[in-house]
Amino acid sequence: PAISAVIPAAGVGQRMQADKPKQYLRLHGKTILEHSIKPLFMLDAVKHLYLALSPDDPYFSATGLTDERLIRVDGGAERVNSVLNALQHIDATETPWVLVHDAARPLVRREDIELLITRCMAVGHGGILATPVRDTMKRGSQLVQHTVDRQQLWHALTPQFFPTALLRDCITRALAAGVTITDEASAIEWANEPVLLVEGHSDNLKITRPADLQLAAFYLEQNR
Numbered sequence: 001p002a003i004s005a006v007i008p009a010a011g012v013g014q015r016m017q018a019d020k021p022k023q024y025l026r027l028h029g030k031t032i033l034e035h036s037i038k039p040l041f042m043l044d045a046v047k048h049l050y051l052a053l054s055p056d057d058p059y060f061s062a063t064g065l066t067d068e069r070l071i072r073v074d075g076g077a078e079r080v081n082s083v084l085n086a087l088q089h090i091d092a093t094e095t096p097w098v099l100v101h102d103a104a105r106p107l108v109r110r111e112d113i114e115l116l117i118t119r120c121m122a123v124g125h126g127g128i129l130a131t132p133v134r135d136t137m138k139r140g141s142q143l144v145q146h147t148v149d150r151q152q153l154w155h156a157l158t159p160q161f162f163p164t165a166l167l168r169d170c171i172t173r174a175l176a177a178g179v180t181i182t183d184e185a186s187a188i189e190w191a192n193e194p195v196l197l198v199e200g201h202s203d204n205l206k207i208t209r210p211a212d213l214q215l216a217a218f219y220l221e222q223n224r
C-alpha cells in the first residue's frame, strides 16, 4: 500500500532533564531522531514522512536530515495535537495508510515495522506493535486491591498503523468528546474500531528518563 509516516517530535523531554529535547540527544554519533526515522525511510512503501516539530525548534536544521520525502509540520500542545496536525496535511487518497512512530523510539527494527504492515494488511484493519507484560501487575493505591491478570496485558509501542482517514476522523471526534488520547489506538478503540496487536521486540523502548539513554546505547551495541 502507499503509506505516509508521521513522526511526532515536538516534545520538550521534561522527564529527560537534558539541555535540549531528547530527540536531539546523541546515540552512537547520531541524534535519536535520526535513529527513529531511519527504518521508515528504508521502506519503499513510505511515500512521505511528516515530521511534527515545535514551530521555534532551533535544533532540527543542525541534524542535516534532508530527504525529498520529508515534510516539516508544526507540532501542538500535546502529542495527540502534533499527530493530528500532521494527519491534516496528508492526502488520504494518495496514501490511504499511515504509520505513526515516536521520535523517541530509536531502536525500532525494520522487520517489526514490516510485520505490522503485513499483519494489518492481512486482516484489513489497523494495528499496533506491542509487547507482552512480563511482571506481576497490581492494582491499588496504598494497598493492593488485586492482582491484574497479565495474560492479556500488553505494552503499547510504536509504530501504530491505521487507515489515514479513519485515524484523522477518530482523533478529531475523540478530542471533541474530551477523551484522553495517549496513543493512536486509543482514539480508534474509543470509536469501537478494531486494533490488531502485533508482537514486536521489547527493546523498542521509548527514551523517557536519563537511564534509558544508557540502556538504548547498550542495545545498539548488541549485533541485532
Ligand code: CTP
Binding pocket: 007, 008, 009, 010, 011, 012, 013, 014, 015, 016, 021, 022, 023, 052, 075, 076, 077, 078, 079, 080, 082, 083, 102, 103, 104, 105, 206, 207, 208
Ligand atoms: N511529542 C510531540 N508533541 C508534543 C509532545 C510530545 O510531538 N506536544 C512527541 C515527543 O517529541 C516524542 C513523542 O511525542 O517523540 C512521545 O512523547 P514523550 O515521550 O512524552 O516526549 P516528551 O513529551 O518530549 O517528554 P516529556 O513528557 O518527558 O516532556
Ligand code: MG
Binding pocket: 011
Ligand atoms: Mg510527553
